[in-house]
Each structure stands twice: as structure tokens, then as C-alpha cells.
Amino acid sequence: MLEYLPDDLREEMRQAAIRKRRRGSRLHIQLGPDVFPLTRLWDRGLSIEAARLTHLRGVVDLFDGPRHIGHCLIVASVIDGDELVCEFKSFQPICDGPPVDFERTAEPVAGFLPAY
Template sequence: MEAMLSKEILAGLDAARSESLHRASRLRLEVDGRIYPVLRMWKSGFAIAAEDAPSLRGLVDLYEGSHHLFQCLIVAGEEEAGEMRFEFKRATAVATAAALDFERAVDAPVALIAAR
């Protein structure tokens, strides 16, 4: 049996779903000093609220709280159900240390202690 809901009730349910996604997500997007909350993220992209979404494309930074996760190259996708979806062309994880250009030995010393 199918229940028929009015357009107003469906709009209210969509607004409540969008609001719960805003509160639950700690993800945020930073572009040119502006911050946009990310509603959800999947392997190949993410979504932000359509009313917050300008025409974004290019290089952006993705954070979870204050932790910098990815530097991403994005393209705009489609708008659906109040969300603007973006796809990653490239998502590079941010490293906390420089990459090594040599193999580190397992038994290598971690520091040099000088004799006094």
C-alpha cells in the first residue's frame, strides 16, 4: 500500500533530512578562504547544500574538523534533492612528513647521540 504525501510534507521531510546531514557531518570544504559544510562524501566525490554551493571547480581543500584530509581537484556534477554534487578528478591525501627518496632500514637509529 502506497501512502500519498502532500508536497508540503515531502518538502518538510527533505528539509529535516538536509538539516540532520548538516549537524552530523564534520567535513568541510575550504575554497579561497570561504568554508562550505560537506553533507556527505563517497569514494569519487561529495555533496554540499545547493543554496550554499557557488559554481565551484578547480583546487579545493577538504577538512574533517581541523584535520586537513585531502587537496582535491573537483568538477561540478548535478543538483539533486537540494544537494550539489561534485566529483573528484584528483584527491591527494595530505602527508604530515616529506616523502623519503630512499629506503629506511628497519634497524636504523632514530637519533644521533653525540659524545660530550
């Protein structure tokens, strides 16, 4: 059905879809002082608008608004249409609390004396 629309209307609809994707996502990556909003994120990759960046490689920080989610090691990037599609080799999540060397359970372990 889109092939019957005028070219300028088709282009305006494409631009509106890009603006909606950009506004709807709080996810962004930070590469040094530069910040780039994500258009998509999946388990082994992410995508950015190709107009903002043409090539990306290396370690970047991933954020959801102000909250730091993790570090991504990006190994490949290719321009696909109006997106820069990046694949990452590893994703290291950022923990909210300190690491522990034991399993935390909600119920007390058998053999402990009750606290008085």
C-alpha cells in the same frame, strides 16, 4: 507511503533530513575564505547543498573538523535535486609526518649489531 502525506509535512521531513546530514558531518571544503559543509563524500567525488553553491571548479582544500585531509581538483559539477554533485580528477592527501626514502619496519633488520 510518502505520497499519502500532506505536502507541508513532506517538505518538513525533507528539511529535517537535510539538517541531520549537515549536523552529522564534520567534513567541509574550504575555497579561499569560504567554508562549505559536505553532505556526502566518496572515492571520486563529493556533494554540497545546492542552496549554498551553484557551481564549483578548481582546487579546494578538504578538512575533517580542524584537520586538513587533502587537496581535490574538481573538474565537473552538476545540480542533482538539492545537492551540487562534484567529481574530482585527483585527490592529494596531506601527510602527517615527513616523507622517508626507506621502509620502516617494527623488527630490526638482520645484520645490525644490537645497541649497548
